[in-house]
Amino acid sequence: MVENAARLGKEKITKLLLSLSLPATVAMMVNGLYNIVDTIFIGKGVGALAIGGLAIAFPIQMLIMGFAQMVGIGAASAVSRNLGAKNYERAKFTVSNAYIMILLLSAVFALFGSVFVNQLLLVFGATEALMPYARDYIRIIFIGSVFFSFAMTSNSLIRAEGNAKVAMTSMIIGAVLNMFLDPIFIFIFKMGIKGAALATIISQFASFVFIITYMYSGTSFLKVGFHHLRPKWDIITEITAVGSSAFARQITGTIFAIVVNNSLKVYGGDIAITIFGIVNRVIMFLLMPLIGIGQGMQPIVGYNYGAQKINRVKEAVKISVLVSTTLAVFGWVIGESIPHIIIRIFTDERDIIENGATVLRIIIAMVPFVGIQFVGAILFQAIGKAAPALILSLLRQFIILTPLILVLPRIFNLGLTGIWLAFPIADILAVIITVILIKREMNEISLTQKPINTGSSK
Structure with a gap:
């Protein structure tokens, strides 16, 4: 509990980061593997167009x-900083x-989404062929969204008190x-894409x-009284x-999805949307370890700040x-080396395999550098600086990538190729800006705050 959190200010940083990041990374990788397997089952059991429907609903x-x-990251940052300052009641x-x-937000969103599901899917780029698949999937997801939201929020809070293994187990x-x-x-049961959605809700x-069992087991700080x-x-x-x-970051991801879909x-139709649905899942899986590193870093930085x-x-x-960059390079090597094999896992359609392999290679071209951006965004969240954290969250997808997707195909007449090229261009520009902000913040906290000498961090 409190004693468990106190180790964030005492133990060797490398040991702490390993102990907190490894469970988070394992959990994220398993979760990413689920997304991959889910897409494979849908592609093989329902068809390639169902993957396109999933790309619309996702x-x-x-x-x-x-x-x-x-809610989870905002609360986790506050909990970490309050535990570090010994403000336990707050x-x-x-x-x-x-x-x-x-609970309130997820209930409102689920109700709104269920009522306006058709309108939402049209906004997100659903075609006549993809609409039935997307609608069947997302309607069921709406029903169980409260459980999904509660689990995700709780995992952030559990990591904030230093129990990364419990968060890992939950995921x-x-x-x-x-x-x-x-x-x-x-x-x-031959339920098609509805079966995939039902499996997701039951699992969440x-x-x-x-999580409820853990919270009231007597070993968690997260158990709160009625007066709280x-x-x-x-x-x-x-x-x-x-x-x-x-x-x-999620909102810009949503706006980005509307623009890209x-x-x-316009430029590629159902096949292009399906290819992007596959490639996007692959990239998410390759980047999961970087998210795990960031989640492990957050409570360490928040507590010590x-x-x-x-x-x-x-x-x-x-x-x-250093660690996130190493992992990013490893994922990049895999994606660039065997793209055809990767795409073939999801579908047997030759056109999708050939075009999908090319798209994967283009989109991940600058992935070796993106670990810096992940760390930068988490850094500012952890120390409670909302403005730069917001800027970094908006930077890649909203400020850079979305305009590029609109500009390159149309103004530069690059068509579908322009959409794919927008990704690596956005990656490298975002990384450059993130490096500048991180360096500036490191200099500022050195000048404006006086460290307390509590012993070596080694």
């Missing part, structure tokens, strides 16, 4: 994730207010159960039950401000950049 699912991440109020927020339970249920519902409910269950607007404001960067519909141990903050950032 950004809406990302929007639900955005609300959960806004940390508990932060936890309770996070749950109040997520693994959901992902593994999902992979087990997918073939049962798709192939045995299982994670929900596990009342809104505190200053806490809600803090959670929203810090978490807004994570929410903005509709652009693909709150405790005024600035040298430990700097060391955590440096090591995280």
Whole structure:
């Protein structure tokens, strides 16, 4: 509990980062594997167009994730800093207010989405052929969104108190159960894409039950009393401000999906949308370890920033950049070496395999450098600086990539190729800006805050 969090300010940074990032990375990889397997089952059991339908519905699912991440990351940052400053009662109020927020937000979003599902899918680029698949999938996702949101928010809070293994277990339970249920519902019960959505909801409910059990087991700081269950607007404001960067990242991802899906519909049609649906899942899987590193870094930076141990903050950032870059290079080598084999896992259609392999190679061209951007965004979230965190969250997809997708195919007459080229261009520009902001922040905290000498961080 409190003692477990205190080690964030004492143990060797490399040991801490390993202990917190490894469970998060394993959990993210398992979750990413679930996304891959889910897409494979849909492609093989329902058809390639069903993958296109999934590509239309998935950004809406990302929007639900955005609300959960806004609350979870914003609250986790506040909890880490309050534990570091020994403000334990405020940390508990932060936890309770996070749950109040997520329950209300997810319920409102699920109701709105269920009522306006057809209109939403049209906005997200659904074609006549893809609409039935997307609608069947997302309707079921809406029903169980509250469990999905609760689990995601809780995992951020669990990591904030230093129990990364519990957060990992929660995610693994959901992902593994999902992979087990997918073939049962798709192939045995012949439920098609509806079966994939039902498997997702049942799996998230299982994670929900596990988290509730953990919270009231007596080993978690997250167990709050009834007197904590009342809104505190200053806490809600803090959670929203810090978490807004994570929410903005999902919102810009949603806006990006609207732009890219509709652009693909114009320049490439159903096949282009399907290819992007496959490639996007592959890239997400390759980048999952980087997200795990960031999640492991967040409580370390947040706690030590709150405790005024600035040298430990700097060391955590440096090591995280090194590790995330190494992992990014590893993923890039795999993607560039065997793209045809990767795409063939999802479909047997020759045109999709050939074109998909080329698209994958183009889109991941600058991936070796993106680890820096992941670390930069998490850094500013962890220290509670909402403005730069928001800028970095908006930077790649909204400020750079989305305009490029609109400009390159039309103004430069590059067509479909221009859409694919926009990705590596956006990656390298975003990384350059992130490096500048990180260096500036490291210089500022050295000048404006006096570290407390509590011993070596080594």
